[in-house]
Amino acid sequence: MFDPDDPLLARVRAMALALPGADEKVSHGRPAFFTKKVFAYYGGAIRNDGVWVQHEQAIVFLPGPDERPALEADPRFWVPAYLGPSGWLGLDLDERTDLGEVAELLEDSFRLTAPARLVAALDR
Template identity: 70%
Template structure:
């Protein structure tokens, strides 16, 4: 059974994430588990996700999930605004909710780091 779609294609926050993610070499988008996923050969950013806290599922519909730079990951995990996504958390992924106060330059940096960790070396070499 297919997952239900869990996003609004006209969401302006998703549009901004798309703009950032699809600017990378050979980046593309697919729907995975009902949510937008940005990838080359591997996914480098998801829009929306969930976490499990004390056995309760918490949806984060306007959020990104990324793999942070390993040097930055410990500090990011200490910040309460970052959360550990269900399923992907053990592989080093972190989630961050997006809202009116979002620092889009920070989001661009997080997506960039995740792209660099997941994209083939030939594509990473194309980045400035």
């Protein structure tokens, strides 16, 4: 379900694994970045009129509750199947994507899911 040599995946991987205690595994056929809990996936899907639409080059992340409404109003973001009802969002990536924004989204998701000691390590 993903190309291990995808250059966008390599960039997301570098950002995600730079966070304290972060690791990677393949979950449901996609790269997942986690500490005790997953904080981001690379790639996702939505269900549109009964048809699965794949978002191969994307991040799926958990935004902060205060940020979610603004992100949902931005047409670049989409609600992924399965994780969407739990508050997760997706963002498609390409060569024009602001990687600073991606790093912020990954960090925010990390802060919501990582143990307090790892969040404290990030803040140091």
